[in-house]
Amino acid sequence: MGAAKHPDEHELQLPPDVLTELATVVAEAGEEPVRIDRDHFIVYPV
Secondary structure (H helix, E strand, O other): OOOOOOOOOOOOOOOHHHHHHHHHHHHHOOOOOOOOEOOOOOEOOO
C-alpha cells in the first residue's frame, strides 16, 4: 500500500465466480469493518 508499483500483485481482472465470492463475504461480514483475506482478493477496511 502506498507504493507506485506492485510487481507481484494479482491481476486486476477477476472471474465471475470470484466476484460472487467477494459479494458474499462482504455481505456476511456485517457492520464492523474487518480485514478479509481470500486467495484472489483482500478486503481491507479503511
